[in-house]
Amino acid sequence: MSEHVDVLIVGAGLSGIGAAHHLQAEFPDRTYAILEARDAIGGTWDLFRYPGVRSDSDMHTLGYRFRPWTQAKAIADGPAILQYVRDTAADAGIDRFIRFGHRVIAASWSTAESRWTVQAEHHGTTSTLTCNFLLVCSGYYRYDEGYTPEFTGVGDFRGQLVHPQHWPADLDYAGKRVVVIGSGATAVTLVPAMAEQAAHVTMLQRSPTYIMPVPSEDTLANRLRGLLGPRRSYTIVRWKNVLLNTLIYEFSRRRPRQMRKFIRSLTVKQLPDGYDVDAHFRPTYQPWDQRLCLVPDGDLFRAIRDARASVVTDRIDRFTETGLRLESGRELQADVVVTATGLQLLALGGIRFTVDGQEVALPNTMAYKGMMLSGVPNFAFTVGYTNASWTLKADLVSEFVCRILRHMDTGGYHQTTPWPDPTVSSAPLLDFQAGYVLRAIDGFPKAGSRAPWRLGMSYGHDVITLRYGRIDDGTIRFTRRSERPHDAESTEVSGPGRGSDQITA
Template sequence: MSAASRSDSMRGGGRATGGPEHFDVLIVGAGLSGIGAAHHLQTAFPARSYAILEARTAIGGTWDLFRYPGVRSDSDMHTLGYRFRPWTQAAAIADGRSILDYIRETATEAGIDRRIRFGHKVIGAAWSTDEARWTVTVEHDGTTSTLTCGFLYTCSGYYRYDEGYTPDFAGIEDFRGQLVHPQQWPADLDYAGKRVVVIGSGATAVTLVPAMAETATQVTMLQRSPTYIMSIPAEDAVATRLRARFGPRRAHTLTRWKNVLISMVIYQLSRRRPAMIRNLIRKQTLAQLPAGYDVDVHFKPTYNPWDQRLCLVPDGDLFRSISAGRAQVVTDRIDRFTADGLCLASGAELAADIVVTATGLQLLAFGGIELTVDGHAIDLPDTMAYKGMMLGGVPNFAFTIGYTNASWTLKADLVGEFVCRLLRHMDANGYDQCTPWPDPNIAAEPLLDFQSGYVQRSIDRFPSAGSRRPWRLGMNYAHDVLALRHGRIEDGTIRFASRTAAAEHVPVRVTS
């Protein structure tokens, strides 16, 4: 990137006469990943111009979107929190409001909130090799405009914000009660004294059920098949002791690694000795439910642990609601909706005033941005992801996809650090273009090797991963720390080039 563009003001970019506003870096998304990316970028390059383009009207992404009762983290906050900003609250599994406050405070303290352009939805981005820049098309207030940047960094997650997934249930139009999807939760929904059926068994459902059971007459979790559910302490006693002894920053690092290592051990044992982990989870579940409860009907999945994500319940709140009689689990298939509830495949009927379809997400790669390179449209399924964060054949582009077996932010932080290392390497060598170049001998594999329904429904619309590194999306944080934080930038896969050197016929080394 040119010295001229890097000398632009801190808050804005530069503008050539009659041309679009230009930034060194454009970040797409002001959620957990985008705020973290901005923090890494401005810490490493205080004079670099950047902006964050956010389609919605507020900071927070997922944590601003989801407003359903009890919404909380599905990972501990010592790993879901940023590496650079310690999580100091007592709760290890935090409620959505606390997480949202944490993200917004991070943005405000660093001045990142002044760099965000709300209501700016990125719909397209076109790369020009001749100009070594992206032209980004944005919708705002019903009109379209363009910005340009030297590097495009998408932090928009991987699911659709405007619409969740609801199956085509027979007879759904006959239901006279209220039908709600957690992704579009009505602010004025009154469920006190009501009969509620929550369809689903994932993280959203196991969060909703105990929260709604506090005031509803009866809450039923209706699941087609069980999910692995583990109870963990709501507060991390070790973290509390470490904070008292070492202070918040050192305690955060120690607790983060403690939790990373524990989760890695559980994951590896789940893959290598699934029967052992099955039995451990079953014993824990039996201990928290009433004697005689049919655990093997309602809490014994047909798949192995970590074929799908484990659900965590702080202090066993779901099990406590069941034991207290405020909630129940029904394992059956839906035959059809009726005017007053649901008729099940077994012939049983469930009466309901409110039905919550906690039936999952719809995936959407890069927020639906249409990419072109030198006039050629990029068909994402034809691309391969380099280190799970760049696209083969697409210059100066990075994205964030977190771990499926650990906290999202662990990977997001590493991606932010790697992007900064990459930009610093380009500065030091006079490059303005970097492009991972795919090896045709590497076999394509699914980007996310995960059996959850929301992944399987849409994974064919995403880039692929490769059969070996650096094209395989790793799910091992410790390995990624070495590879992304300390590994070689010029690893024989990325091609670097300089438009200025080419124009002046100056030889520039190209890594391939």
């Protein structure tokens, strides 16, 4: 017989541990379990082990709402963030409810029983659990494989080729020539970190990225902590940073020319006199079409000033035995090449979903409030902000799920289902122009043209709607076991791609 829990959480990373904390604080008598595919807590922050790995968000917003960040550095490194997540789990006893090495492969909903049957691979066998509510906190990218383009001549290269997602623990790059391919957050982190030991590090980019220097410490946060204590100061600084980040984002979208000018002026101050700023640090796209890259204390620029690192803007023709030949004809010599070329997205952990025996085709569903799926009962997932810290949204998703469960308890309901509106047109779930998003977004659920089917990117707005807004809003249906969600309305609901064997929006 399979084991049953009230709530099943998939993923023991930043989102999953936070969700468990919210759940057991709100419902101490409710049973739950966390299924984690890997063998450790931490998700992203346990997986990535490359030199200098860090957050590109401040810890007063990346940290949990319920657990103040008390260290001096606001831009924290990976090990510090990992310890923060693990301490959160241990202090609340959440680690006792984690099943490691359980990769969820399928989830099947039964309306008659009002429960999910979840299958997970574990050491070559399949285990089964059932639950009343399923919450997927697996992030949105593949943990087992990063993205590497097909490069001509890779087999000719006699040096070492490394992807940051699979960093060898024994990689020795001291005194060696390193080329880092890429210009995103991973690349701008790796370059200054590796430059401390390497003979020289070259960041090879096809096109520039917006890069801004920020202080690694928040002076106000450190002062207020001593005056007001950790909890009150944390709340103040958290909202200060939310408002500041929102201001920067809105200014970037409404006044892109002025924002470009501002970022360029900061960059010019960071680089040596006469440096060709426009060749290497002037993107062709507008600010926040892609995520801004933050460099704590300008460490990337400092490595360039000290001649320990350099930037080359060009395209790769092919690998050679000793490095890379570029389309311009230039040769880059390298002992180590790091392909910081991006992530592979994976919708909802690659789980196969069925509802009453019908397959759920994710691209044909629509995301309700960016966290539940049309036509899929008792289910939620976590996708964070692309323009702010992931945890800001993760906390709100967990709070909203707890509100949903409380509403079901109060009304004696067994099922809750967002029901699709045929008058709402679809749009990509993530309205973001990064390459890793564009490569895979067609495999994700859709967003809608209006609320509540849009994935909001405003924390302030989401606080109002998710923390305090009406639960029973006429879109999400609450039913008892004897009822089906569509019983409340006789109109036939259909959507793009609807077939006899698929649940669609």
